[in-house]
Every structure is written in structure tokens, then in C-alpha cells.
Amino acid sequence: MRPFKYSTAPDPATAIGLVSANPTAKYLGGGTNLVDLMKEDVMRPAELVDVSRLKYAKIEKKGSGVSIGATATNAFTANDDLIRENYPLLAMAILAGASAQIRNMATNGGNLNQRTRCSYFYDVNMPCNKREPGTGCGALHGVNKNHAIFGWSEKCVATYPSDMAVALAALNAVVQVEGVNNTKRSIPFADFHRLPGDHPELDNNLKQGEFITSIDLPANKFAEKSYYLKIRERSSYAFALVSVAAALVTDGNKIKEVRIALGGVAHKPWRASVAEQWLIGKHATEANFKAAAAAELKNAQPLQHNKYKVALAAKAIIRALEGAMQGGAYGTMEADSTSKN
Amino acid sequence: MSETGKPISRIDGRMKVSGKATYSAEFNQPNMAYAFPVRATIAKGKIASIDDAVAQKEPGVIAVISYKNALKLTPLDMQAQMKAGAGFLGENLPPLQDDIVHYPGQFIAVIVAETYEQGRAAAYKLKVRYTVEKGAVDLKTELPNSKKPKMFMGEEAQVNEGQAAAPLAAASQKVDHTYSTPAEHHHPMEPHATVAVWEGPNKLTLYDATQGVGLTSSIAAYFLGLKAENVNVIAPFVGGGFGSKGLWLHTLLVAMAAKAASRPVKLALTRQMMQTNVGHRAATIQRVALGTDAAGKLSVVRHHTDTYNNLTQFFEPSGKQSLVLYQAPLREVTYNVAQLNRSTPTFMRAPGETPGTFALESAMDEMAYQLKMDPIEFRIKNHTTKDPMKGHDFSSEFLVDCYRIGAERFGWSSRSMQPRQKRNGKYLVGYGMATATYPGGRSAASVKVHMNSKGDVTVMTASIDIGTGTYTVLAQTAADALGVPVDRIDVKIGDSSLPPAPLAGGSQTTASIHPAALEACMLLRKELAALAIADPASKLNGRKPEEIGYADGKLFVKGDDQKADTYLNILSRAKRSEIEACATTLPVSGAGLTVPSALCTPSQTPPEQNSDTKQYAFHSFGAQFAEVWVDEDFGTIRVKRFTSVQDVGRIMNEKTARSQIIGGVIFGIGAALMEATEYDKRWGNPVTRTLADYHVPVHLDVPPIDVHFIGKPDPHISPIGARGIGEIGITGVSAAIANAVFNATGKRLRDLPLTPEKFFDV
Secondary structure: OOOOEEEEOOOHHHHHHHHHHOOOEEEEOOOOOHHHHHHOOOOOOOEEEEOOOOOOOOEEEEOOEEEEEOOOEHHHHHOOHHHHHHOHHHHHHHHHOOOHHHHHHOEHHHHHHOOOOOHHHHOOOOOEOOOOOOOOEOOOOOOOOOOOOOOOEOOEOOOOOOOHHHHHHHOOOEEEEEOHHHOEEEEEHHHHEOOOOOOOOOOEOOOOOOEEEEEEEOOOOOOOOEEEEEEOOOOOOOOOOEEEEEEEEEEOOEEEEEEEEEEOOOOOOEEOHHHHHHHOOOEOOHHHHHHHHHHHHOOOOOOOOOOHHHHHHHHHHHHHHHHHHOOOOOOOOOOOOHHHO | OOOOEOOOOOOOHHHHHOOOOOEHHHOOOOOOEEEEEEEOOOOOEEEEEEEOHHHHHOOOEEEEEEOOOOOOOOOOOHHHHHHOOOOOEOOOOOOOOOOEEOOOOOEEEEEEEOOHHHHHHHHOOOEEEEEEOOOOOOHHHHHHHOEOOOEEOOEEOOEOOOOOHHHHHHOOEEEEEEEEEOEEOOOOOOOOEEEEEEEEOOEEEEEEOOOOHHHHHHHHHHHHOOOHHHEEEEOOEOOOOOOOOOEOHHHHHHHHHHHHHOOOEEEEOOHHHHOOOOOEEOOEEEEEEEEEOOOOOEEEEEEEEEEEEOOOOOOOOOOHHHHOOOOOOEEEEEEEEEEOOOOOEOOOOOOOHHHHHHHHHHHHHHHHHHHOOOHHHHHHHOOOOEOOOOOOEEOOOOHHHHHHHHHHHHOHHHOOOOOOOOEEOOEEEEEEEEEEEEEOOOOOEEEEEEEEOOOOEEEEOOOOOOOOOHHHHHHHHHHHHHOOOHHHEEEEOOEOOOOOOOOOOOOOHHHHHHHHHHHHHHHHHHHHHHHHHHOOOOOOOOOOHHHEEEEOOEEEEOOEEEEEEEHHHHHHHOOOOEEEEEEEEOOOOOOOOOOHHHOOEEOOOOHHHOOOOOOEEOEEEEEEEEEEEEEOOOOEEEEEEEEEEEEOEOOOEHHHHHHHHHHHHHHHHHHHHOOOEOEOOOOOOEOOOOOOOOOOOOHHHOOOEEEEEOOOOOOOOOOOOEOOOOOHHHOOHHHHHHHHHHHHHOOOOOEOOOOHHHHHHO
């Protein structure tokens, strides 16, 4: 990789000051994605400010919800009692991602900042508007089996790779951000990541130097009926072809609240709001789940190699909703880990 | 034989798990520099210019080497190379000799720097401009321009071309389908790496991750213009090869870099480079047609393969098993080979049989279903005990036993012939089986055995342990052949200065080196016996050699073991501090005779036991059984259990042999369900560049695997009776799985790997 300056910031203000002042500087959390990208010469930060030792690793009650620290690791978060009891959907999603080794290193803030795994983005000899604006999208007419079916543009058809973020989208999380001079702002999760549009080089709406301090989860009643379903090519350590975070609140069999977010289908976690709206007030039946999924997928725009994702996502939405209705108990119906049977 | 066959743990296992086993990248040298290759970014064309002004000035840069200033290598010349034992350069492209680009990712320059990262950083700064030509990058597009090669590895490539049409037209039952398999990569755990140390102007040491130290020495010597004995190749431990660790260009590059820098240099490939620069299994499109009479007797087998190559004579020989399995009066096996601007295809675990058994054994399953016959009964009905092409008897063949024992162990009888009959919750459950086969090769080999005055034994041969258990099984053979415990035996391999042995490829190491080890031990005992017989102080004095037996570190008079003399006493009285013997075994087939000058005492094995390929056909066989669970909504397939019954001759170590088969089956599960290298159809670059994109099975994908060995020694391959075992485990696996998927779902998937989207395409 190219030479870079490395420092560990003693406190957040120093870190934010350093990265705000240098447009080529980046925060370093667990490094599980950024360091890979540097080795591949995809990202070339001239300065890394290591924030992994900053005191933002707590998971604690905040108001009626829970706040998870940005520098807490994914593994720590998934195994935290507050999360497991109140937001099992998040725990399930995190544990569906990466490998145990990576989850032990990766931070929550880093998870939201990871880059797409599109192979045209990763190969510096290929065109990629996200890596090098103006060079074109290699995947648009290339190998795009793993790419987006929603919300893509001619400039970029990449998907966002995180599992954790899909659950956070379903849970209406709020990203707490701190900038230079102690300026703070709250970003609703739906507004955190971006669709590619004309600027695929921007994955999210953070400004240079803005630092994620925590991710806040509002209180909800989904814990009893939520489920994360991930369809992938092998049983673990693979990115989702399609994933679904589903959560329900029912009155008898009548759906009072429902959240559905899809992973592996767009440049950001995709809230299936068409399906959600369709289901509100209806009964939780397979037929209704099917109709809701169909309504959502009607708007899909598949590429040459990912037409299968349309059918797959519809089936996955149904199964995830069923899983949520059955209490989302781990292992009862994981499509991709049959060894438990 | 008391040690041979025992499931003892690897004698080098402790070193491996404690980090004490030294792999090639770990042979750090004083004053060592690092080489980092620069690779072409186009599929075809010429280098118009290379500007190294910036790169040269980068921190730590020692040299920038390209075709403009590279050491001139001996040009390609197949006849001269074969004569020098240097025939198998991975790709026929001595590096940095000209400005031509043949495929994306070709090495076009190398940076030598003080550190690895400095080398890599400077590599980004090399400015290369190309004159781009239109490359041939897609198999289907190039098929109209493909050629029909006449020969493959000395055998006729096109067999009975055009002759299957008539019997197929006359057949009562016919299946005729196209099966395809993707490009695949070996991806051994240990990446390729070489440390080059020039010991003088004409003397080189290479610490190289290779499957053959002798092979690497001969090839490197040829291209560098050195004598083979002056290129010492050392590889005590190799972390897997699967066919990818022949001699590839980085090994020459690092020798060139070390010469230019006048320093030892290390070159370790990145995982991304392993996706291009060390070979791969080419994609195949195979059309298989079978014809039978009304009773299910095969009348004809036709197997045509479309594939590609580049910079090699090799092409994926996926019709091989169709010349060996089943009785059929006529078989037609043909190939079309296109040339692509893609990195060079090469041998990969069971080259030919891995994709080939997928096609043939899927077709057999389709025909059995059409005939409403049980797939095992269909195979038994068409079983052959002779090589159907050559007419020779198989040297030793228990395939029908494999089917029957496998069916029993697996519980095949509970399978329903009709698909979609078995469910478990959301899952459709199916059973499938397929035949496994791989040739039983054996080559010439030499082994030296040394004993010191304390009775410690060293077994030496230029063989290699690529993770297979070579160290361990050699110690077991020597322990039995000398009557000493395994823990008194040290095995030295992985050094080209040792007596020559074949490369660890083609499943031939065990079959080749053990007869030589046995022979060398026998010579050592003979010499000890001669000393004792001649010694008046010995209880064996004056006896005839044939009267003398051995056990427990001593010689004795057969039938009167009180008349004994220990090895130590014999040596001590003879005032010998050591004794050694070296034997060369030469199979009748003549395989592997490249360096006659290095021969030791030639063995006198009777032809009947010495791999006479004019009398017998040497093949291993097996039967593979899979149970799959399919989630039809998602197209996800899980192999829930697997049974593999193998007829591979004598088993030298039940534990390492089992591991080999388990590894082969896992490799086969990968090929069946997930492994595929995809290439962009515009530019020809691989888009599955890392192990995040190129999926291999994780633990959860691997079910319990039941392995059973027939274990009957092959009486004709060697006095030991062991055939190789490295490759057969993968053969038939993907067909067994695809056949099980059909049994589960009624969907016949003919395009590997069976990733979820394939379900939605059907």
C-alpha cells in the first residue's frame, strides 16, 4: 500500500480536528474493510486517525431506547444483553455477517462506513464511478449477478454490503454524529446512506471529518416478532444475495406495525415501504405476505444477471415475515444453516 | 507389516500446529530484498512504453525490471526442454522477454525494494502505456475459431470422431445433453512464494512452494542457463498445491530479481495474483450422449468437450473417464479447444475427471431415470472389468463392491426413484450417487536409507509433502521394512539434491516412492546381513542370506530367533559408524525416467508386480453418495451427509488416506455448489478476484463424510500394492450432488456451480 501517516487520537475533539482538516484523512476503526481497500489501492488515505481506543464503546439505555457506541465491536454488540433482549433482530443480523474473526475486530461505526464489495470497485484497472468518478460503471453491463435491483442509476449499480445496517434500517435507528467545534447532529437511518444518483462516490451523507459517536435505537415492540433472513451462496462468510429484516407488532392476527428492510438489493438498506403499507391493518397470512412482497417487487429493475433476485427477494420477504410471526427463535427456520436440523 | 496401514497421526503434525514447520516464504535471508510484480491491465496488445522515472525514485526501490532490462532467458524449445526434464513450465512464456501482452494480469515488470510494502507502493507508480488489440476473451464467442488438437499428453485426443452418430440413431433409448462447468482456481491455503539466493554466479538456491523440487530445479536451470545440479530447490513443507504449484513465472522472476539486485530476494504472490498467475481449471461445455438397448445395455457413449487454453498444450481433458468407465461397444470422445487471451489453464485436482464425471455421471443418472432403473443397477449392468479401449484387464478392480458397500452404508434402499417424495419441513430431501475414477499412475523413483551407529534411520528422497502425509507414510514403510519403530525414523524430503522422485501430482507419489523405499531398506538389511554373515563373532556367521529374517532392530535365523544379532552390534563390531543404501525402482511403463544419471541400484521387481501398462490397465475406482436438502423457495442446497467408498489399492495410513478422501469430497462440494471464477466478457479480467468473491466451502457447508476403503492391494502396480489417492476423492462428487438435487426436486441442473440463481433460471 501507499505510505500514510498514522496517529491515535487521545480524545474525540483531536480526532475530529485532524480528519476535518485533511480531506485525505480517514478514521480507522477495526480496519477490516479500509485496510483491505488500501492494500488493493482502492482507497488511498494519506492519514489514518485511529479512533478504536476512544471511549465510545458503551451500549446503554438512553431514554426509552438504547444507544450503541460507535467503537464497540460488532461481536460485543450482538452479544450484549440489552440488544439481545430488546433488539434481537439486530443481534441476528450482526451474527449473519462476516466471520467471527471479522466481527471481533469490526466496529459499529465502521460497519456503517464500509464500502461496497462490487468487484469493479475493487479492481483499480476497471472503470468505476464510485472509485473514480467519470470512468463509468463497469458492472452496469458487466458481471452484475450480485448487484442492485432497486434504486440504481446508470452511474452505479452497486449494493451496500452490511447486514447490520439492514436491521438498523428496519429499526429506525438514528445515527449520532459529531463534527468540528463540537457540532452535533442526528441523522435518521433512512437518510444516512445514499442512493447512487449522479454521485456514487458518496456512500452516505457524512461530511469529511464527521464522526459517528453512537447509533440510537428507539424503543419498539418488535422484540417478540422479528427475524433476519439471509440468503447466500454458502452457509456463512458470504455477502447476502438477498437479506430481509422483518419485524411485526400484531393484535391477534392483525398487523398493527410492520417493518421490512432488504439487503443486497440496493445502494443502501432498502426499506420495503410499499410492502409495509400494504400489510398494515391486514391479517398476518401467507397470502397477504405474498401479495405485499409482490407489490414491493413490482418496482424492481433487475439487471442482466440478477433477475433471480426479484423472485428470490419475494420469497425471502414471505419467509422472513413468517419467521418473525413464529417468534424469530434462532435456528428454527434459518434457510441457510440446515445443519441444526 | 505392522506399521503400514495404521492410522497414525502425522509425524510432522506437531511442527505444523506449533508453527515450527518452515514454509517457503519464511526462509528469510540476511540482507533480503522483496520483489513485487506489476501486471498487465489489458487482454491483448503490446507495451507501448514503460516509464519508471517516478517508480525508481520511490523510497526503498532497488531495481525496476521489465522486458527492457531483464535477464535474457533461454528461449522456449520443447525438444530441448523435454531433454532437460524442463517440459512443464506452467505457461509457455518466459517472463519479461518481450513487449507482448497475452492476457490480463500477465507479469510485465517487477519492482525490487527494501520492503514488501515499498515494492507494492512503487508498483503503483510505474506508468505503462499499451497498444491495445482486440482480445479473445469469451469461450462461446471463440468456439467457431477453435481447433481440434490431435494429441493430449502423448495420447490421441480425438477418439472415434463422428462414429457415434449411427449407433445413437439406432439406440432404443437415448439421452443427449449439454453440461457446463466454470473456470475454477486451486487456491491452496499457502500462497505461492519463492526466496531466491544466488550462491555464486552459476549457483542458485530457491526456497519455493512447489509440488516438485526436481521439476522446479530442472525448469529453472533450463531457463536461467544453469546446470540442474546447481539449482537447489528446497521445500520442506508446502501448504497445498492441487496442481497449481508447478513452476510458474514468479519463480523465474524472483531469480532474475535477485540477480539484478545482487541480493537474496523474496517474492510472495497476493491472493489476487493467485487468481491469474498460477493456473486454473478451464471452463468446459460438455455434450454427452448415451444410447442403450431396451434392456439398458449401453451401446454407445459420446462425450464432446469445448474448452480453451492459452500458452500451453494442456487443455481440460474432461472426456478421460468416458474412455474407462462402462461397457459400450463404441465410445466417441472429442475436443474443441479455443484460444483465449486469458491466464493459462493447467492441471487442477483430477484434471479431466472432475468436470468430466459431472457430465458423464449426470448423463448416467438421466438415462437410469429414463429406463426406470436404479442408478446403481444401471451401472452394474454396464460394468466393465477390462479397459474398454485397450482391452487390458484392470490390475485390480472392485467397483461393484464400492457400489454395494456404499449403498449399504448410505441407506440407498430407502431412496425413491421418483423425485420430490421426501420432505423435512421446508426442505426437499434427495439421494444421489455417482462413480469415481482416476488413473493409478506410477513413476520411477529413488530412495536412500541411512542408519547411524545409534540405530537412527533417515529416509531420503526428493519427494514432497504438500499436506498429504508423505513424511508419515514413508516412515511407516521404512519402519516395517527395517523392523524399527516409527519414532526412530527421520524423513528428509523436499530438497532437489536428494535422490530423484516424481513431483507430487497425478496421484502417484505413494505408488512411486514406496516401492523404492522398500527396496532401499531391503538393500540396507542385505548389507547388514552380509556384515554379520562374514563376522565370526556373529550368531549369523556363515549363514546364507535367504536364511536370515529381521524384526525389532535385529537379524535372526528364520525358525530360530535365539540366533540373532542386533543392527547396532553388527555395525559396532564392523567398526561402522553408519550404513546406507539407495534404490531406484523402474516401472515397466517407463514413466518418470528423466534423469538416468541419478539412478541408484535398480530394483529387480518382476514385471507382473511392476506396473506393466502393456498387460494391465491401472485405475482406481469408487462410489460417491450424497444426501441433499433443498430449500426450493431460495434455491439453496445443503449436502447433509456423504458416503465415499474407494478402491485405491493398499491403504498405507488409514488416517491420512481418509483425510485425503475427505478433502477431495469437500473440494467436490465446492465445485458442485459454489466455486466459479467469472470473467468480464468485454475486457477478459477475472471479477472473482479474492476469497470473498471466490467461494469455497465453510465448515457449515461440510457434512459428516463417511469414508470406506476396499483396501485390497493392487498385485500388479508394485510389490506394495498401493495406488495414489490424492485425486479420486473429488471425482463424481458434483454429479452425486446434482443427481441428489434431481431426486429431491425433479430439477435437472446441468450448469455448475449450483448456486441459488440456477434454480430460478430453470
